[in-house]
Amino acid sequence: MRICLVSKVYMVVVVLLSVINTSLNAVLNLETKKLYDDLKSGRGLYTGDDKVIVLNSTSFKSSVFGSKNAWLVEFYNSWCGFCHRFAPVLRSLAADIYAWRDVLSVAAVDCSTDDNNPLCREYEVMYYPMLKLFPAGARPAALGSEVDKGNTVDSIRGSLAGLLRREQVEGRGAGWPNITPYRSSDTANLWKNVPGNVKYIFLIFEQADSTAGIEAILDLHSVNSTQIRHVTSENEGLAKLMGVSMFPSLVVLDASSTVTPLKVSDGTRTTFRQAIKAFLEAHDIPVPKEQSIVDPGDWRHIKAPDLSEIIRVAEEEKKTKKKSELVFQADLEKAVKYSLEHEVSMRKLISGAALTALQKYLAVLAKYFPVRSEHGKSFFSDLRANLDVPGVEGEAFSAGVKSAEKGGSPFVISGSQDWVGCKGSAEHYRGFPCGMWLLFHTLTVASVSQRGGEPGFDSLEVLDAMLGYVTHFFGCRDCSRHFQEMAASLSSEVTSPNASVAWLWRAHNKVNLRLAGDPSEDPAHPKVQFPSPETCPPCRDPAGAWSEPQMLQHLFRVYAPENIVVPRGKDGRPGNTPGWNFNVFDLSLCVMLYMFSASICILVCIKFVVKKRYRKKSYVHDLFGKV
Structure with missing residues (x-):
């Protein structure tokens, strides 16, 4: 009996320890992932390991x-x-x-x-x-x-x-090495005001539009016993005196004004620098070692860096997550909030075409943005009404947005402190661009759903407002340029209400195709053509071609106001994130509670066993009582 009870206690302890271990591992995994994400994002795009x-x-x-x-x-x-x-x-x-x-x-x-x-x-x-x-x-x-x-x-x-x-x-940088061209034809002037420790003066002869000589001077200006000057082809007198007939050329003068030509194969900074360093090393003058620099090449063609670890994590996440296309209210609100307070407000003065673009942007938000409160319905129209002026300063507009938010419900555009559906695997992925695409799709669908059947409906209303915003306020200039290029066909392609929804869908997929494999692509959320076959099987025919009617039905369903996810908190008011939204502290507290509960259970079980043992102990009077 005692063995059975001890076994039961042992099993209870094993199970509890297993639960505790699992919970601790969950916390450690979250801590590790957070640390990994922090290391990946660092201080923005640059870390202490950079020279930036x-x-x-x-x-x-x-x-x-x-x-x-x-x-x-x-x-x-x-x-x-x-x-x-x-x-x-x-x-x-x-x-x-x-x-x-x-x-x-x-x-x-x-x-x-x-x-x-x-x-x-x-x-x-x-x-x-x-x-x-x-x-x-x-x-x-x-x-x-x-x-x-x-x-x-x-x-x-x-x-x-x-x-x-x-x-x-122009008179600045007096303490720098002299990088202005030497214009005199008298070599005696070269030695004026030169420190006494200078043994050699190098003269780099190059074309007037070349900067290789300046670069070499700055590379080696800290080397003792030397001074380097560059001479342009316009100084014909000095070139003739030094016996220079070809550009580029390199000569060195010692203190006795003896001229020694040095061989250079071309006029690059590297060639000048190597020739000067070789001469100095041959004369026992120490020179700094060159660092090995990796040249990334044309930055416009740079592909994604090695993100194998993130990709591995992303693949693991894919195994446990269902594919879905959900639109979260929190993402829409955060996108609008960021656009107004960070991008629009970034301009020092908003006037002219930019002011008109902002007026149109706020007008479509007032008409079609899915607000969650009575105050929210007037929020955008009030902001729009304040713009009937020749111009407004960005700082004043930002203050007006914050003041308007404080004046009403906290759920106007406050939104979540973090992205929900647009949250990336690291801080610098997805976020605002994802939120703006969701906003654009939601506005086009809402406009057609609400007013598409009205006579004289302007199919370009939302798209024109979006184009104006992207042109004048969107921070990524190249993104803005690409969008404007795509929008050049708006007037000819968008001739019906549904065409506005379809045009934006095609434009979005063009961008996804162009950015697939780009460093900005989140490996956990690859740039694919949407809707995917999993989320909308009827959107493609058996040959893989798009079925536009089915695709439009899918878009109207996904971005419909009634299908936007608006999670609610414990008080019944709209919340910011679905599910429990536990953080590491919350889980740590849970683990502590698990450990406390486990300890209590163990103590109770031990007490139970001890009590049983005490009651079963045989005494002499018991033996006599059984006779």
């Missing part, structure tokens, strides 16, 4: 303004696919010109965060990614000069070298 300095609203002005060196700053948005493409180029550029760091610092600001948003608006960041050069000694009023991103590290580096030369010609 991460700036924010707190550190930007104190770092950039009043500095002895110039600053190249990328303003980007972590959800922008083109920013993901450009990030490897900026990382390589920062490493490639790291020797220039006392002349030029390379930094980045993520405009997608709430804290940085006012900073990006102040410095008139109108699209992403945007490169700006802030000169040495710049004051806070300076907005910076836009720098052409070019296509490759080499093209950007060349542009920067030319801009830095212009800075010095």
